[in-house]
Amino acid sequence: MAPRRAVRLSLRKPTYAVCVVGVKTYVDVHSDVPKGAKTFEVSGSSGVEISMAYDPARVTEPTGKARWPLSVDVDVIVSVDTASKDLNDIKVKVSYFGQHEDGALGHSMLYLTGVDVSLDADTGRKGNVARGQGDKKSWRWGPEGYGAILLVNCDRDSLRSSGLDLANSQLTSLDDLKDMSPMVLTCDGPDKLFDNHTLVLKVSYSDSKRVGVFCARGGNSLSDYKQVLGPQHQSYKVERQPGERKISFYVEGLTFPDADFLGLVSLSVSLVDTETLPEVPLFTDTVAFRMAPWIMTPNTQPPLELYVCSVIDPHGSNKKFLEDMSDLALRANCKLIICPLTENQGDRWIQDEMEFGYVEAPHKSFPVVFDSPRDRGLKDFTKKILGPDFGYVTREIPFAGASGLDSFGNLDVSPPVTVGGKAYPLGRILIGSSFPRSSGRRMAKVVRDFLKAQQVQAPVELYSDWLSVGHVDEFLSFVPTSDQKGFRLLLASPSVCLKLFQEKKEDGHGEAAQFDGLEHQVKRSINEMLEDRSLRSDSLHVQKCIDWNREVLKRELGLTERDIVDIPQLFFLRGAYAEAFFPDMVNMVVLGKYLGIPKPFGPIINGRCCLEEKVRSLLEPLGLHCVFINDYLSYHKLLGEIHCGTNVLRKPFPFKWWHVVP
Helix, strand or coil, rough: CCCCEEEECCCCCCEEEEEECCCEEEEEEECCCCCCCCCEEEECCCCCCEEEECCCCCCCCCCCCCCCCCCCEEEEEECCCCCCCCCCCEEEEEEEECCCCCCCEEEEEEEEEEEEEEEEEECCCCCCCCCCCCCCCCCCCCCEEEEEEEEEECEEECCCCCCCCCHEEECCCCHHHCCCEEEEEEEEEEHHHHEEEEEEECCCHHHCCCCCEEECCCCCHHHHEEEECCEECEEEEEECCCCEEEEEEEEEECCCECEEECEEEEEEEEEEECCCCCCCEEEEEEEEEEECEEECCCCCCCEEEEEEEEEECCEEEEHHHHHHHHHHHHHHHEEEEECCCCHHHHCCHHHHHHEEEEEEEECEEEEEECCCCCCCCCCCCCHHHHHHCCCEEEECCCCCCCCCCCHCCCCCCCCCCCCCCCECCCCCCEEEEECCCCCCCCHHHHHHHHHHHHHCCCCEEEEEECEECHHHHHCCEECCCCCCCCCEEEEHHHHHHHHHHHHHCCCCCCCEECCCCCCCCCEEEEEHHHHHHHHHHHHHHHHHHHHHHHHHHHHHHHCCCHHHHECCCCEEEECCCEECCCCCCCCCCCCEEEEEEEECCCCCCCCHHHHHHHHHHHHHHHCCCEEEECCCCCHHHHCCCCCCCCEEEECCCCCCCHHHCC
């Protein structure tokens, strides 16, 4: 709304003013008054509402034929509720009186022209534009919140375009309008009024780099849509046509929230009197928008597409692995997408290259892939996913190159949790880092800042630098369950594995061997593994590292021991860093209730792998189906597992992010 504006009256000539619908205009009845005037009265034609603002402690409201005292404690306010048909068609008359005289000492005439000016967007978050109610200039989180939302226009709707839609100052596809938020300018009033008044749409310099606005003039031609605000344009004199009462605009986001951008942008329109010098804005209306954040989806969300790479290595192709993935995807009713060798350039670690998420506004949602800064063989594949309603975002590391912890196997997100009464309905992001107060490897600051700036999935840093590769997916995973909790946290557990082997030894199975059934791999009996002091010592060291994370996860995710399932696993140290002794079973792919788990090749007892049987006994009572898949040569020997070599696009949360209270 505009600051308080007063219209000064004259006894000698009529005064003319513009009154914006719904806006109070103060009338100065004190500056030019007849000599001896002590009281006044105001009357008006139909279409104008007249009210008084006064201090009841100093002024008594007149009754009967009494008139208002001509006091500085009394203000006259006029307002109109509809636009005028003609110029100056609304009259207000102020008559002045002496202390006792019945006849007026003088009159002032005010002629008003009502004009309806309003800038509106979907501030009610209903999926359509409605006339703004309340404070459009502010934005509020929560179920009772309000404020318009923008999608970052990071997809590519036209195949003729080479980059993201947000990079284009000209519309390349009418479908692109669906990714933008509609905005409507109401500009109703006599056409002659706009001969000497204009409407100016504005954006601040800082916001102009973050938002683009297209003016729509109807029709089905791309030329009917012109970018009027954006990086090259901070203001636009609206080209109102005679008789035009509403003008449509489409607003796009150009950048996600980040360390230097809270996510809020504002657009304003001003009604400007062009006959005055300098030109004077008579009224300004402002609408605030928030940029929709990038949101990760946890394992508990239903899978839509499973991605995996076709590769050839010294051990041969991963053809059998791809067949197993195809069977798993079929069972989970999930589409399988294979990235061919020509596109992955021998890089099989598709989890490390990218993370799937999505953006959402009340009117639209689409997936967005976050491209990690690792930039290896798969670096161009993420851009090939880009297309209509499939967006792309990345963050580049300045100066130094990426470390292993910048790969997105080191990025996970929990299911929805509540911690100490505070709800995280979209879960919390988990990233691996160095031990607190140490100088080890850490995910790049530009990536951490980006994740934190989204606000809706408050990140938690874990300790993963003790691992050779250093990724959180090497010691944790989440699986969905059908009980009230809805999920379990799986943690790799050397102590549980050692205990299991000890039990099998005591049952007389000490000669059963790890890696039984694997060619070119030395078998290790249960007795040998238990007697291997180095393996035991290394595994117990790893257990301490995992236990440290266990306490952080319990505290930051509000978990209890009942929410955690320990998965047997041994590790050994290579230098100062740990690697999985046998295929790391928590490093699994989760497709609904179907789990693609690395086949551990554990000791065979009574015709069954005891490690597989242990995992089945832990997970199948939760309604899950364990499918053990051989990834030994193609992934495990290269320091990765199934999760590292796959990626999953999942359904968005049904929960609306704007209902979050950060």
